[in-house]
Amino acid sequence: MTLSASKTALPNPVVPGGVVVFTIVVGNTGGAPALGVMVSDPLPSGTTFVSCGASQGSCSGPSGGVETASLGTLAPGGTATVTISVQAPAAPTTLTNIVTATATNGAGGGAMARVVVAVGNGGQSLDVPALDRWALALLAALVAWAAIRVLRRGA
Numbered sequence: 001m002t003l004s005a006s007k008t009a010l011p012n013p014v015v016p017g018g019v020v021v022f023t024i025v026v027g028n029t030g031g032a033p034a035l036g037v038m039v040s041d042p043l044p045s046g047t048t049f050v051s052c053g054a055s056q057g058s059c060s061g062p063s064g065g066v067e068t069a070s071l072g073t074l075a076p077g078g079t080a081t082v083t084i085s086v087q088a089p090a091a092p093t094t095l096t097n098i099v100t101a102t103a104t105n106g107a108g109g110g111a112m113a114r115v116v117v118a119v120g121n122g123g124q125s126l127d128v129p130a131l132d133r134w135a136l137a138l139l140a141a142l143v144a145w146a147a148i149r150v151l152r153r154g155a
Helices: 133-154
Strands: 003-010 019-028 034-042 048-054 058-063 066-074 079-087 093-102 111-119
Touching: 003 034, 003 093, 019 034, 019 066, 019 093, 019 111, 034 079, 048 058, 048 066, 066 079
Parallel strands: 003 111
Antiparallel strands: 003 019, 019 079, 034 066, 034 093, 048 079, 058 066, 093 111
16 A cells, blocks of 8 residues: 645736635555555644545644545545635735645655645735836837848848
C-alpha cells in the first residue's frame, strides 16, 4: 500500500476576503488496500473555515485549526477527494497549505501535498505603467509607419 496526494486551490489568486477551495486527491498506488485513510489539513493562518466535503467517508469540523477527513479504505488504484473551502484574509498575502494523508496499515508515513495561494496581489505591486495620450498617438503613428513600410516592401 502506497498513498499519493495532490492538492489544488481555486481560484488562485483569490480576492481578499473571497472563498478559496482546496481540492485534495488521495490515491492508493499500491497493491493492497489502504485501511483507515485519514487526511489532515492545517488551515492557513488568517483564514476562516467555510465547509468540507469528502467523496467517501466524512469530514470533522476544524479542531485547533486542523481540518480532518476520515476516508476509510482505499482499494488498490482507488482515489478519494476532499474539498475544503476557506475564506481568505481581508489583506493581500500569500497562503501556504500542506496536507498529509496517512493509513493505519501504511509503511513510510503516508503522503504530503502543498499548494501556495496568492490573496489579492500577494503583497506585490500590480502597478501597470500607462502612456499619456501624446505618447499613445506617437506610438500609433510609429506602428502605422512600420506597417506601411512592410506593405511597400512586400508589393
